[in-house]
Amino acid sequence: xxxxxxxxxxxxxxxxxxxxxxAVSGYSISSGYYWGWIRQxxxxxxxxxxxxxxxxxxxxxxxxxxxxxxxxxxxxxxFSLKLSSVTAADTAVYYCARxxxxxxxxxxxxxxxxxxxxxTLVTVSS
Amino acid sequence: AIRMTQSPSSLSASTGDRVTITCRASxxxxxxxxxxxxxxxxxxxxxxxxxxxxxxxxxxxxxxSGSGTDFTLTISCLQSEDFATYYCQQYYxxxxxxxxxxxxxxx
Numbered sequence: 001x002x003x004x005x006x007x008x009x010x011x012x013x014x015x016x017x018x019x020x021x022x023a024v025s026g027y028s029i030s031s032g033y034y035w036g037w038i039r040q041x042x043x044x045x046x047x048x049x050x051x052x053x054x055x056x057x058x059x060x061x062x063x064x065x066x067x068x069x070x071x072x073x074x075x076x077x078x079f080s081l082k083l084s085s086v087t088a089a090d091t092a093v094y095y096c097a098r099x100x101x102x103x104x105x106x107x108x109x110x111x112x113x114x115x116x117x118x119x120t121l122v123t124v125s126s
Numbered sequence: 127a128i129r130m131t132q133s134p135s136s137l138s139a140s141t142g143d144r145v146t147i148t149c150r151a152s153x154x155x156x157x158x159x160x161x162x163x164x165x166x167x168x169x170x171x172x173x174x175x176x177x178x179x180x181x182x183x184x185x186x187x188x189x190x191s192g193s194g195t196d197f198t199l200t201i202s203c204l205q206s207e208d209f210a211t212y213y214c215q216q217y218y219x220x221x222x223x224x225x226x227x228x229x230x231x232x233x
Contacts, residue, residue: 045224045225048223062222069136095169095170108219110217112172112175113160113172116170118168
């Protein structure tokens, strides 16, 4: 059974960088699938942040692209999120997830989230 | 970005009822649509992908239909554990986007 677990600071100061890690168990990241991050501000809906393949190929949400870096460490079977220059608007529960994908007529993977971590609340405040 | 609009935003129903939630895409997405269920304090759970394919382990009272721009999630006989918030998500193009959610409450 695939399991994902987020970890990282629960409190980040404004203008600093939010850093989270997602440890994967029950499946080797190197074996395939895309892996991604989604966030949910308190009481609000879901926002996709970005996704990464084990090779390092990434897709980012344009609304966050200038501040986001997602990386993968296959030796530790984990992937990470960095979000720079955070503000209070970045306060949210951050989820990591596995994505199942298909290549249709386009050259990009069409992917949905089939396994999720439990989520971790990150508050941006001084 | 493709905008996903769900209706209604909230819905009250009773155990045993049949309910339908609608998701509309701002442009055609073929059948690249997934539905998720989220309970308070928990991560979303995948229910349906490819608009109508039930994820393994999901009860058969859940069903999905539609293609193009209009999609529906139907729960045929509500159980107590089904009261939750439901989200649709398109994966036809990037950025991946979700509907705003439909909160299903007990009447």
